[in-house]
Amino acid sequence: MATLLRKIGLIRLHNRDTEDPKHHHNHRGGGQQSASLRGKGGAKSGGHKQQQQQQQQHPGGAGDASPGPGKGKGKRAAEVAPRDKAPAAAAAAAGAAGAGGPRDRAAGARAGPGPAVAAATGGSLVPAARQQHCTQVRSRRLMKELQDIARLSDRFISVELVDESLFDWNVKLHQVDKDSVLWQDMKETNTEFILLNLTFPDNFPFSPPFMRVLSPRLENGYVLDGGAICMELLTPRGWSSAYTVEAVMRQFAASLVKGQGRICRKAGKSKKSFSRKEAEATFKSLVKTHEKYGWVTPPVSDG
Numbered sequence: 001m002a003t004l005l006r007k008i009g010l011i012r013l014h015n016r017d018t019e020d021p022k023h024h025h026n027h028r029g030g031g032q033q034s035a036s037l038r039g040k041g042g043a044k045s046g047g048h049k050q051q052q053q054q055q056q057q058h059p060g061g062a063g064d065a066s067p068g069p070g071k072g073k074g075k076r077a078a079e080v081a082p083r084d085k086a087p088a089a090a091a092a093a094a095g096a097a098g099a100g101g102p103r104d105r106a107a108g109a110r111a112g113p114g115p116a117v118a119a120a121t122g123g124s125l126v127p128a129a130r131q132q133h134c135t136q137v138r139s140r141r142l143m144k145e146l147q148d149i150a151r152l153s154d155r156f157i158s159v160e161l162v163d164e165s166l167f168d169w170n171v172k173l174h175q176v177d178k179d180s181v182l183w184q185d186m187k188e189t190n191t192e193f194i195l196l197n198l199t200f201p202d203n204f205p206f207s208p209p210f211m212r213v214l215s216p217r218l219e220n221g222y223v224l225d226g227g228a229i230c231m232e233l234l235t236p237r238g239w240s241s242a243y244t245v246e247a248v249m250r251q252f253a254a255s256l257v258k259g260q261g262r263i264c265r266k267a268g269k270s271k272k273s274f275s276r277k278e279a280e281a282t283f284k285s286l287v288k289t290h291e292k293y294g295w296v297t298p299p300v301s302d303g
Contacts, residue, residue: 131202138204142166145245157249162197169198170214173249177257182221185263191216196252197276198245208239211248212279217272221261224286226278231255232295235287 143166149159156175162168172193176183185191195214201207211234213227222230232238233251 134203138200138202139166141205142200148244149246152246157246158193159245167200167204169200169245171196171198171245171249173253176253180257182256182261182263185265189216189263189265191263194218194256196249205241205243207236208234208243209245209248210234210280210283211252212276212283213274215273217264217274218256219262219264221256221259223256223259223261224279225282226276226280227274228279228282228286229255230286232290234283235290237291238295 146159149157154175156173158172158174160170160172162170172195174193176186176194186194194216196211197214198209198211200209211229213223213229218227224230229252231252233240233243233248
């Protein structure tokens with residue numbers, strides 16, 4: 001038994017002597033290191049909390065040198081905003097393209113520029129300005145035409161405005177070839193003039209007037225149903241802005257004689273007046289016919 005106890009004691013003594021003293025040292029040092037780390041972490045946490053409190057109390061102080069995500073963007077946006085006022089105003093005038101999402105911007109692009117941009121570029125005012133310009137051109141041209149006709153020495157034609165409208169004329173043709181049968185008809189029937197109506201479109205003188213015979217009722221002479229007149233120069237294809245009302249009326253007087261025009265004397269038919277609706281329909285039909293088959297050019301010998 002004593003021998004056994006001595007052996008146990010020797011074993012314990014051996015284990016105690018053979019233990020690595022560094023192990024005990026590192027074990028004790030590790031605890032101290034953990035404690036120091038915990039102390040440093042607590043100090044850092046406390047410092048961070050203190051820094052946040054200082055930033056809340058002094059938002060414009062030195063703590064903003066490295067601002068957080070939201071605060072830095074807000075400050076940068078506040079600095080950039082004054083410089084971006086002009087581009088923002090232009091964007092708003094262009095239809096506030098940046099106000100909505102991609103779908104809204106796409107819809108805005110399809111819809112075109114906003115009214116502010118259209119007004120600035122004159123886009124929305126183009127039709128109105130063009131119409132006003134055409135009206136001015138037409139008015140100046142017709143005023144000059146009236147003055148030129150009033151100065152005619154041979155009193156070939158005279159003009160009366162319909163309802164005081166500068167764009168609707170009643171023109172009296174006082175003379176035709178005195179060697180023609182039409183002139184003889186006018187003398188025999190005491191017809192002082194052939195009355196025609198001319199209406200001028202918005203884009204006159206770049207488009208021809210619509211001209212028709214009102215009275216008396218004529219036959220032949222290229223005068224058709226409703227008083228429509230078959231003349232190429234009265235069509236968009238044959239018209240030229242250089243033609244004056246006087247020139248058109250002289251050409252019409254010549255075509256009446258060339259086409260053997262006569263004053264209708266048939267009972268019942270002679271008193272039937274021409275109508276504008278019938279004249280417009282007839283003229284539209286003859287224009288289509290001539291566009292399809294062409295216009296016949298008379299020989300030079302016919303004048």
